[in-house]
Amino acid sequence: MVARKPADRPNASKEDLLKYYREMLLIRRFEEKAGQLYGMGLIGGFCHLYIGQEAVVVGLEAAAKDGDKRITSYRDHGHMLACGMDPKGVMAELTGRIGGYSKGKGGSMHMFSKDRHFYGGHGIVGAQVPLGAGLAFADKYLGNDNVTFTYFGDGAANQGQVYETYNMAELWNLPVVFVIENNQYAMGTSMKRSTKSPSMWERGAAYGIKGEAVDGMDVLAVKAAGEKAVATCRAGDGPYILEMMTYRYRGHSMSDPAKYRTREEVDKMRSEKDAIDHVRDLLLQGGLASDDDLKAIDKDIKARVNEAAEFAKDSPEPPLADLWTDIYA
Amino acid sequence: MATEVLMPALSPTMEEGTLAKWLVKEGDSVKSGQILAEIETDKATMEFEAVDDGIIGKLLIAEGTAGVKVNTPIAVLVEDGETVDDTAPATKPATVAATVAAAAPVAAQAAAPAPVAAKGWPHADLPEGPTKTMTVREALREAMAEEMRRDPSVFLMGEEVGEYQGAYKISQGLLDEFGAKRVVDTPITEHGFAGIAVGASWGGLRPIVEFMTFNFAMQAIDHIINSAAKTLYMSGGQMGSPMVFRGPNGAAARVGAQHSQDYAAWYSAIPGLKVCMPYSAADAKGLLKTAIRDPNPVIFLENEILYGRSFEVPTDPDFTIPLGKASILRDGDDVTIVSFSIGLTYALQAAEILAKDGISAEVVNLRTLRPIDYDTVLASVMKTNRCVTVEEGFPVGSIGDHLASTIMQRAFDYLDAPVVTCTGKDVPMPYAANLEKLALTTTADVVAAVKSVCYR
The missing domain is CATH 3.40.50.970 (Thiamin diphosphate (ThDP)-binding fold, Pyr/PP domains)
Incomplete structure (x- = not known):
């Protein structure tokens, strides 16, 4: 794991830090609530929580501009909240209600927002990688300077289609940032047990793709790396690979027996590397916010999440006639 | 001893081609491997090499000739001192372009065109x-x-x-x-x-x-x-x-x-x-x-x-065909043959043969398989009361199976016989020419299926 930046030298303004704090906290509280609703039987099927990895999406969204696109795997709630999708619509999709982003027909793994340029939510591991490159292909074809953030995990990084995509993305200089969210476990298989590659990002070198590893628990490091990657892509010199060293605190999905790592390992990450605590420390130690300021934010976030949960419980199930709609345009 | 140089098959489906250009003339000595001619197929223009050494005794097909069938003699190769006339009665086919030419007769057979020219079909x-x-x-x-x-x-x-x-x-x-x-x-x-x-x-x-x-x-x-x-x-x-x-x-x-x-x-x-x-x-x-x-x-x-x-x-530049709309390629009263793509080659040939036997077959071209035009199929079956489907795919879960089930559910009372499906056989495609032919559905299969549903 890359060393964290010292807390006494934040390279961000007070406003920025408060924004990241707020956004990361929203994801964490939202996910905690989703876990709770799952336990109550209000959310069904698969539900993959993003807790622990919040700095990755929040840092990269801070490097994005309007018109940039994003696409990810099934562990997608954090990405949706970070790009500005409404927590109510996301939570209502988790409960399978008409108020959800996909009108209840997609679920946790399959959500989209054309307005926010969020292209899913993909349940097939690695499939989003060529799809993301295709979004970038379209932007290049159309002649704009948009960039697509294509997120995938260390597990997906072993899929063949990732390397087919690397080859074409570099061949055509597509404006795509490949973001490997390396949380060190592909479901229950640690990276050590799935590859002898020392790192994931360096595999891009075989195709001539630039990249780097980044402390994915440090939102400022993520943002800085994201800005560099995005600038490279906008200059017509894409693609770019960012390997975000991160960690998921919860199981792979809600039905994870957690036999593949120790409780101590998880606790150590939480206590030493937590991304939200990091920003909290920067704010408090830098004298940029008081305990009371942060408590007010916590309270506000909690209220937003509760409002989303209430909406998701109250929103009706889709009408039965919806079974037959949206099959063809 | 003189040998004939034959028009080669340059692809699995080539039946004929254009002799675009001769690169040798009569009297030239040629070595094996030397390029003799450029041959244009419907896919590409390819160079054609000599297999044997010899002298070009005669060019039998002028350059620019189109529609030269595979295995037609295109030149005669003689040995030193021979003339074509000396050896004419004794010419034997050369083993030209060993690998491709060897496959030629069967390739042509497997891809044999419909005996009735496509142009001649009704265009209703x-x-x-x-x-x-x-x-x-x-x-x-x-x-x-x-x-x-x-x-x-x-x-x-x-x-x-x-x-x-x-x-x-x-x-x-x-x-x-x-x-x-x-x-x-x-x-x-x-x-x-x-x-x-x-x-x-x-x-x-x-x-x-x-x-x-x-x-x-x-x-x-x-x-x-x-x-x-x-x-x-x-x-x-x-x-x-x-x-x-x-x-x-x-x-x-x-x-x-x-x-x-x-x-x-x-x-x-x-x-x-x-x-x-x-x-x-x-x-x-x-x-x-x-x-x-x-x-x-x-x-x-x-x-x-x-x-x-x-x-x-x-020629209308706005000509389009809507998806989900079948067409009737041939009107008939006794049986409906439903097919699509190359299956229609067999269906139409069968209809022609059956017509001579006094069976009038209506041939439906599905054109789109999803959405499928059930209405056209059902209307035809309700008229003829019999149905045979024709396709080249595997039999289990075929398009024919689906149509048979649909017809049974929606037009059962109109049927005078079970629907019969003609499909490819339930085997991986073999390479051997005779087995490949057996694995695909044929005009004879369609004729037999129609006769069975007509109880003839």
């Missing part, structure tokens, strides 16, 4: 107005070119679509007209470029993905089904995949099990996809233009053997 399914004769290959190319001129967001991507001018020459000339931005050569990476194309369709483009054959699309089928077909539904109608996946499908000739599969029933099983399977050049042009304009992912299953066949096509 075409709209009124002037027509021109064109091949299925030309029709597909014209459809793409017209749609690319019409809509700048349409582009073609695939293996060898650009500089090679198309593995089957479907995209010939498109690179010159539209440039490398819109005619995109890909590496050999079906899974990857299919995914990129789906992503591009979400990003505002209308991709046409050419698979060199649909056999290779099995590497890409996850993106076709999970990414392209399901996203409109999974997104609650927010975003779909306006795109076409096209290429040759089904058996060609003598290319074995991995290059001969018909995917009609596979793709037709998937909600969210549309599936076209043209027979004639008019089908090819009219359906492909509609498919490119359609806001949904369309699977466009072509047939290599049909590429070179000629048909009448309306």
Whole structure:
């Protein structure tokens, strides 16, 4: 794991830090609530929580501009909240209600927002990688300077289609940032047990793709790396690979027996590397916010999440006639 | 001793070609390996080499001659001191171009054209107005070119679509007209470029993905089904995949099990996809233009053997064929034969033979397999009370099975006999010529099936 930046030298303004704090906290509280609703039987099927990895999406969204696109795997709630999708619509999709982003027909793994340029939510591991490159292909074809953030995990990084995509993305200089969210476990298989590659990002070198590893628990490091990657892509010199060293605190999905790592390992990450605590420390130690300021934010976030949960419980199930709609345009 | 040099077969489906240019003249000495001539097939222009050393005694076919059948003697090779006249009675066929020529007689047989010229079929399914004769290959190319001129967001991507001018020459000339931005050569990476194309369709483009054959699309089928077909539904109608996946499908000739599969029933099983399977050049042009304009992912299953066949096509630049609408290729009263793509070759031949036996067969060309035009099929079956289906795909879960079930449920009381399905056999495609022929459905199978449902 890359060393964290010292807390006494934040390279961000007070406003920025408060924004990241707020956004990361929203994801964490939202996910905690989703876990709770799952336990109550209000959310069904698969539900993959993003807790622990919040700095990755929040840092990269801070490097994005309007018109940039994003696409990810099934562990997608954090990405949706970070790009500005409404927590109510996301939570209502988790409960399978008409108020959800996909009108209840997609679920946790399959959500989209054309307005926010969020292209899913993909349940097939690695499939989003060529799809993301295709979004970038379209932007290049159309002649704009948009960039697509294509997120995938260390597990997906072993899929063949990732390397087919690397080859074409570099061949055509597509404006795509490949973001490997390396949380060190592909479901229950640690990276050590799935590859002898020392790192994931360096595999891009075989195709001539630039990249780097980044402390994915440090939102400022993520943002800085994201800005560099995005600038490279906008200059017509894409693609770019960012390997975000991160960690998921919860199981792979809600039905994870957690036999593949120790409780101590998880606790150590939480206590030493937590991304939200990091920003909290920067704010408090830098004298940029008081305990009371942060408590007010916590309270506000909690209220937003509760409002989303209430909406998701109250929103009706889709009408039965919806079974037959949206099959063809 | 003089030997004849024969017109070679230069591809699995080549039946004839043009002797474009002689590179030797009578009296020239030639060495084995020396290029004798340029031969143009419907796919490409290829150089043709001598197998034996000798002297060109006589050129039998003038350069520029078109329609030279495979295995026609095109030149006579003599030994030093001989003349053609000396040896004429004793000429024997040379083992020209050893490998390709060896395959020629059977390749030609497997791909034998319909005894009745395609041009002669009734064209009841075409709209009124002037027509021109064109091949299925030309029709597909014209459809793409017209749609690319019409809509700048349409582009073609695939293996060898650009500089090679198309593995089957479907995209010939498109690179010159539209440039490398819109005619995109890909590496050999079906899974990857299919995914990129789906992503591009979400990003505002209308991709046409050419698979060199649909056999290779099995590497890409996850993106076709999970990414392209399901996203409109999974997104609650927010975003779909306006795109076409096209290429040759089904058996060609003598290319074995991995290059001969018909995917009609596979793709037709998937909600969210549309599936076209043209027979004639008019089908090819009219359906492909509609498919490119359609806001949904369309699977466009072509047939290599049909590429070179000629048909009448309306000259109206606005000619299109709606998806989901079958046509009646031949009217009849006694039995309905439902088919699509190359299956119609057998269906129409059978109808001709049956007519001589006094059985009047109505031939339905489905044209689109999803959505399928049940109404046209059912109306015909309610009239004739008998039905035979014809396709080249595997028998289990075939299009014929589905139609038989539908007819049973919706027109049971009209049936005078069980529906019989003619399909490919339930075996991987063999290579041996005799076994391959046995594995495919044939005109004789269709005739026998019709006779069985007519109790004759």
